[in-house]
Amino acid sequence: MFSVYEVIKKKRDGNALSKEEIDFMVMGFVKGEIPDYQMAAFLMAVFFKGMTAEEAVNLTQCMVDSGEKVDLSAIKGFKVDKHSTGGVGDTTSLVLNPLVAASGGIVAKMTGRGLGHTGGTVDKLESIPGFQVELPKEKFVENVNKIHIALISQTADLAPADKKIYALRDATATVDSIPLIAGSIMSKKLAAGADGIVLDVKTGSGAFMEKYEDALALAKTMVDIGELAGRKMVSLITSMEEPLGFAIGNAIEVKEAIQTLKGNGPKDLEELCVNLGANMLFISGVASSMEDAFKKMRNAITDGSGLKKLKEMVEAQGGNPEAIDNTDLLPKAKEEIPVESPSDGFVRRIDALEVGLAAKALGAGREKKEDKIDLGVGIYLKKKIGDEVKKGEPLAIFHTSDEKKFAEAKRRFLASYEIGTERVDPPKFFYAKVDKNGVTEM
């Protein structure tokens, strides 16, 4: 039997903990045998002293073992998943998963709702009339075996230890710790059962990890954790200096996803989806090389097979496939109001987080889990970093249904734009790729 005090002290003094010591702390805390004040001191010590890769793996595995594990063994083949550390206007799931499935990958994905400034794929899918985000296990398995794709809402109690620890971190300023973030994300991903996971770690003003170095450290830690747990891992590090694509909302993001599957979407969104998806195909063993993987992804756009796959999935999950061809069938806001530039110049900076909060203020996102959201509202950007703009020209079109919410959202939105007099380049988008072989700059 260990002493809680000694384990805290060991970490405080910068020593690595054994698997048994980590299990003792985490399970003791989950069972209520270790009081929250000792766990809080421990977490703050981890904040300052970090964890080795081995410790992070053991922490993650222990949190995985604390709850249900999704058994995907009834689904044949290599199941591949994607996870993003969260951004603004991130429509990738709706684009890349159909492309991957159309190219021979197998996507059996459980996903979540939005919270705060970040949207959630489940909410976006629910803006498709009739779409069922909850499927019985058998139907989920059947769909994936048949059409190689299903996107459903996560209902299993995955990694409850993480949930309990996260609540404590959130109250004690110990969220911003790379091994703790990595453990939190990876415990849920490992419990969700995929054989391979491609991560999209965001960096920049709209991301959780503002600095590249932190994003890189987080990506490395998560790749280590996954590989040591026997999964195939790749992580890209990409920019969240400004919102991804043009649309921030729910139905309007679905519309943007459809355009992207048709080859008419925003280039940053398309490139991100092709890159992430190519890595998914490659680790799945479906593509013979990364070059082949990229070719397959681009083909699935040009030959329309990705769009066809989205329609198949919508139909298989009870949604109206006509809404994919005729996006007027998606929920709509009452009005579309342009928000105009207060001056001439060039867009120098967009605070992506603030744009996300502006969209939330319109009603597109929620503060608390129980809050209702308005699927039709959102922000459609007309100008991004580097674009020239004239005074009075629209920076964005707001899709809005409530005057008061519009006023608040407009105030936030305008404060998030910085317009300068000098020409600026658009921000770098792809930073690096991390896998078991190391880091490759992009």
Place this chain on the structure above:
Amino acid sequence: MFSVYEVIKKKRDGNALSKEEIDFMVMGFVKGEIPDYQMAAFLMAVFFKGMTAEEAVNLTQCMVDSGEKVDLSAIKGFKVDKHSTGGVGDTTSLVLNPLVAASGGIVAKMTGRGLGHTGGTVDKLESIPGFQVELPKEKFVENVNKIHIALISQTADLAPADKKIYALRDATATVDSIPLIAGSIMSKKLAAGADGIVLDVKTGSGAFMEKYEDALALAKTMVDIGELAGRKMVSLITSMEEPLGFAIGNAIEVKEAIQTLKGNGPKDLEELCVNLGANMLFISGVASSMEDAFKKMRNAITDGSGLKKLKEMVEAQGGNPEAIDNTDLLPKAKEEIPVESPSDGFVRRIDALEVGLAAKALGAGREKKEDKIDLGVGIYLKKKIGDEVKKGEPLAIFHTSDEKKFAEAKRRFLASYEIGTERVDPPKFFYAKVDKNGVTEM
């Protein structure tokens, strides 16, 4: 109103907190409005990021204000106090306070019981037959005004915030933080009401602050806190590389104190008492110079006035003054058993902490507050660092009343001695003096 989260984060990120933020945290915690897990995370952040002198002062003052403050205004003149950070065989209080009072200083002291490996003055005093460690306030004031000395047990609820915070630190590995230690000690000393305080900060293997640098930092912080609170402060930094003097116990330490007051005590104990006491006299304004202060202290030994003062105090507090002349009247153990050296050589090292624990194992100390102690038992050292010893020669005489306890104590004691073949010098004893003018090496 502040946010607890933001205050934790501010400290975590290495920023200094305002007086208002510190009050908010401490009083919120004391009132139960701030949960212990947030306080625990905060304390760990303080452990890593420290506090400025100003923050430490504000923390201390806030803890002082959380409880009773002893009002010594009914006692005329400059009241001077001494505090030691705790050591093994530390008989100084029983020696220096009578010497100071005999030389014109005023000692109105509240003191504590022993815990763990450290003895307590109250326990030692109780080994004098009839001695009352609890006096009504009026009697305490009357005694000091009349004979300039009273040593009583602390009963007031001083600095309850410190008590509550200390309990949490003790469970969360956040005790070893210099500003927190300084705040804890100084809040109780300031609340105890003396006008001047001389600190004896111990360093070495038997001390809380093993490293000199830590002891120095602690001394500086405590001097800053006291001076900023309007008290006259001096701190010495002295060695606890081996037990002080020869006796470790209760009655046997009283006996050693009496010998020292007669000029026949161990030289390290005598020098320490003279040094601390001279500083007490000097800050009291009773001596015109440090030279004069030293002379007064040494005189109080040679002319017997210190011993006479001890007798006066014993009588004034209901004790039998004959016990001072005839120490056979003090409690005695059943047996005195020599513990012999296992080899020839020179004493190279004594683990003072382990010797303290050996004395505790004999019954001289307590594990928990409620434990009873045996006033007669203890260890009388015959060999200290640098002494030559022959195999079979006694390293110490154990005063013991219980065979089983003796065996355990002997085992611990022998493990604490390191005997080498080469001659070694006794350890350096005085390191430095710290006051408002800075640090002077000794």
